[in-house]
Amino acid sequence: MARVKIDNYAYANVPRLGLTGWLRWIWRQVTSMRVALILLLLLALASIPGSVLPQWPQDAANTQGFIDENPFWGPLLDRLGFLDVFGSAWFTAIYLLLFASLIGCIVPRCLVYWRELRAPIPAAPSRLDRYEPTTAELDVEAQAALASARRSLEGSGPQPWRWARGYRVRIDEREGREGAELALSAHQGHVRELGNLIFHVSLVAILICMATGAMLTYRGQALIVVGDTFTNAVVAYDSYESGALFSEGQLEPWTLTLDQFDAEFDLVGLPTEFTAHATLTEPGKEPREVESQVNRPIQVEGAKIYLQGNGYAPVFSITDSDGNVAFRDAVPFLPQDDVYTSTGVIKVPDVTSGEQLGFTATLLPTAVADGDSAQSLHPSPTNPVIYLRAYTGDLGLDDGVPQNVYELDESQLSPLRGDDGQPLVVEMELGDTIELPDGLGTVTWEELPRFAAFDLRRDPTLPWLLGSAIGALVGLSMSLFAPRRRIWLVAPVNPAEGQKTTVVTAAAWAPAHDAGVRDDLERVLAQTSGTSPAVAPTPEER
C-alpha cells in the first residue's frame, strides 16, 4: 500500500497535463494578478518610445525626416514598429493580453460576488483572541444587546442607502467554550468589491468603445476661405479618412459658408480670440447661422466641426504673355510662426502659350524693413507685404501623381532672374500689379481674406465612452475609499451566576490603512448599552 502511495505522489508531481490541462494552466497564469501586474508594467514601458521617437500618425513629415537622417536606425526602427508604437503588433499584443487577463479575471469575480451577496456572511470566528478583543459590560440581556448592535451596524434609512453604508450582519446561537453564546458577525466590503468590479468592467467598456469608434468614425480636414462654401463630400476635403464600417455614401450633403472670420491678437501678437461666423445649410432645413471658436465646435447631424487653424489666403489674378487671365483665385498661405509669416505657392498651368508659371511667396502681415531683409512684427495685416519668386517651366502636374498644393516641384522649373543674374524676388503691396520680366505676364494681388481650417469628425461612441469613463471613476472611488471591515460581538446567553449584566467580547478587523473600524466598534458598543463602555485604545500608530 505504502509503495503505491509514494508512486502516486511522485506521479502527481510530473506535469502530464495534456492539451486541456496545459490550456487551463496557461489561462490560470494569464488571469493571475502577477501576470496582470507584469503586463501593466510592460504597457507603461512600451509606451515610452512613442513619446521619444517621431511617430507616423502624429507627425509623418518629421518621421520621414528621421528615417532619412538615420539611414541605419531609421528603417530598422520603422520596421520594428517603433515609429508607430501605438499601432505596432507588440503594443497591441500587450494590451490585448492585458484585457484578456482582465476579462478572465472579472467574469469569475462577478459570479463569486453575485453568489456571496446572496449567501449569508461567514460566522464569527470561534476565538477572537487574534483580533485584540475588548470586553464591555452591558446591563441588558445578550439577546437585546446583540439585536440593538445589529440595528446600529446595519444603519438606518431607505434601503439602497442602508445597503451602501451599513454592515451585513448575522447572529448565531452556538455552543461556546463556556456554554451557549450568541455570536454576531458584521461584514462591510461589498461596496468596495462592487466598485472594483464596476471599475474593471468600465475599463473593458472603454476599450470596446474606442475600438467601435475607430470603425464607425470619419474625419476630414477642410480649409475654407472667407466667402467660400464647403460641401460635405469626400472630394471637398483636403484630407479624409474613415473607419472600416463607415462608407462615403453616409456623408450628409450639408454646406457650410464661411461668412466672416475674426482673429484678435494682443499688442505683442498673442492670439486672444478666434471666431468663425458661418452659415450652415442642412438638407431639407433652413440655413442657420453658426459660430465656432477653438473650444466650441459646430454640431452637424452627429458630427462636430472644429476650428483648427487659420491664416491668410491672398487673392491673385495672373495674366499670361498673351494678356489672357490665366489664374484668379485665393491661395491659402500657411503660417510659419507666431506672427503669421506665411508661405504659399501659386501654380499657373493654364497659360495660353509658352511655358507654365509657378510662384513661391512669403507674406509678412506687418512688415518692417530691417536692413536688407524684412520681418513681420505682428499677425494682424497692418502693413502686409508679399515677396514673390517666379519660375517658368513644367509644373509637373501632368504625370498624374497628386501633388502637394503647398509645394512647388522645382525639378523642371527655372527661376526668373533679374539683371544681376540672381533669382528675382519681387516685393508687392496689397493692390499692386507687377510685370514679369521678358513680357511673361502680370501678377496682381487683389485682396487679403483670411481662411479658417476646420477639422470635422463624427464618432457615435462618444456618449458611451463618456459613460464608461464616469463608471470607471465612480467604481474606482468606491473601490479605494469604501471600507472593508469586520466586527464581531460574542456574548454568553445566560449570564454567570449572580451577574445582572452581559459581558460582550468584541473585536474588529480592517486593513492597516483603515483606522476607522475602532470608531465603528466603539459607536456600536456605546449605542448598545446606552453608556460609553471602556474600549481599549487602538495600539497607537508607531
Add this chain to the structure above:
Amino acid sequence: MTAQELSWLALWGAVALYAIAMVASSVHLARVADAKVAAKARAKAAVAVGGPADESPAGASAARPDAAPEPRVRSRAAGIAKSTTLVGAILNGVGVVARGVEAGHAPWSTMYEYTITGTFVAVVVFLIVQSRRDVSYLAPGVTGFATIALGIGMTVLYEASTGLRPALQSFWLVVHVSIAIIATGVLIVGAVATVLQLMRDYRDNGTAWLQPFRWLEAVPSPATLEALAFRLHAVGFVLWTFTVMAGAVWAEHSWGRYWGWDPKEVWSFVIWVIYAAYLHARTTQGWAGRRSAVLALIGFVALIMNFTVVNIYFQGMHTYA
C-alpha cells in the same frame, strides 16, 4: 506695490520660510529619534531587570522596539517648524493669488505657474494631514521639496505673465489643470512617505549605509508608513484618473480627438499605468511592501519627468510652457 511685486516678494518669503522649516523640522526629528532610542534603552533595561516578564522568549521584546511607549518630545524646533511652514504656505498662497490677479486668469498656464501652485498644494496637503494626526516626520521631506521646487521656479522657470492662448481658454482647462496640480501635490506627499518607508525598512534590515541615519528612528514603522502612503496614493490616483479623463474631454473639445498619443498624453498614461501597477502590487504576494513601494516611486519619477523633460524637450500640442 503691484500685484507682480507682491507675488514675487511673497514667493521669495515662502522659499525662505520653507527652508527654515526644513531645518527646524529636521532638528526636531533628530530630537525625537534621540528620545525614542533612549526610551527603548530604558525599556530594554527594565525587561532585563524584571526578567522574562511575558511568555515571549528572551530578546523578543528587544526585537519589538515599537512596543516602547511613545516618548513625547516638545522642542522649540517643532514650534518653529510648524509656524514657518504655516506662514510659508500662506505667503505661497498669496503669491499664487497675486500672480493670478496679475495675469488675469487662473495661474496655471506655464511651468512657472504650475510650479508655484503645485508647491502650495503639496504643503497644504501636508498641513491637512498634519492637522489630523502627527506626521511631523514628513515635514523635512515636504518642506525640503517645496524649497527646492519653488526656488527653481523663481530662478529658472520664471516667465512674465501673458494672456491665455485661445486653446487654453476653457472651463476644462481649469478642471483639468487644477486637478492635475492637486493630484501632483498629493502624490508628492505620498512619495515622501514612501521614501521614508523604504529607508526605515532597509535600515531596520541592516542596510549598512543607512545605519548612520539615526533620525530614521523617529519615523514610524514601515507598515504604518505604507498605510499612510497608500491612502495618499489612493487619493492621488483617483485625482490623476480624473485629470486624464478631463484632459480627454478637453482634447475632444478643442482638437477634435480625445486621445492622440501626444507626448504629454503618453506620459500621463504611463504615470497612470505605473500607479495602477502599484495598487495591484500591494495585493500581490511577493510584491506587497518594498516592491510596490518602489513602483510608487517610479510612478513619481515619471510624474516629475512629465513635468520637466517632457515639457521642455518633446514636441507636441501641449507645448504651451
